[in-house]
Amino acid sequence: MSDQVCPECGASDFIEIDLTLADQTGVTFCSCHRCENRWWNKEGKPMALKDVLKLARKARA
Numbered sequence: 001m002s003d004q005v006c007p008e009c010g011a012s013d014f015i016e017i018d019l020t021l022a023d024q025t026g027v028t029f030c031s032c033h034r035c036e037n038r039w040w041n042k043e044g045k046p047m048a049l050k051d052v053l054k055l056a057r058k059a060r061a
């Protein structure tokens, strides 16, 4: 799907789950098999969880 690797351990073997937030922002939840690191991508770039939550909150407001 992408050539991204885990930011923690560099593994390319991780789960990607595409989600659409309430404001129609597309994000991808990623979970690494090797180190169990979890992170989010937005438009192919890593995104902090707090920013995802901020977007989700904004959409509800």
Ligand SMILES: [Zn+2]
Binding pocket: 006, 007, 008, 009, 010, 011, 032, 033, 034, 035, 036, 037
């Ligand atoms: Zn990892």
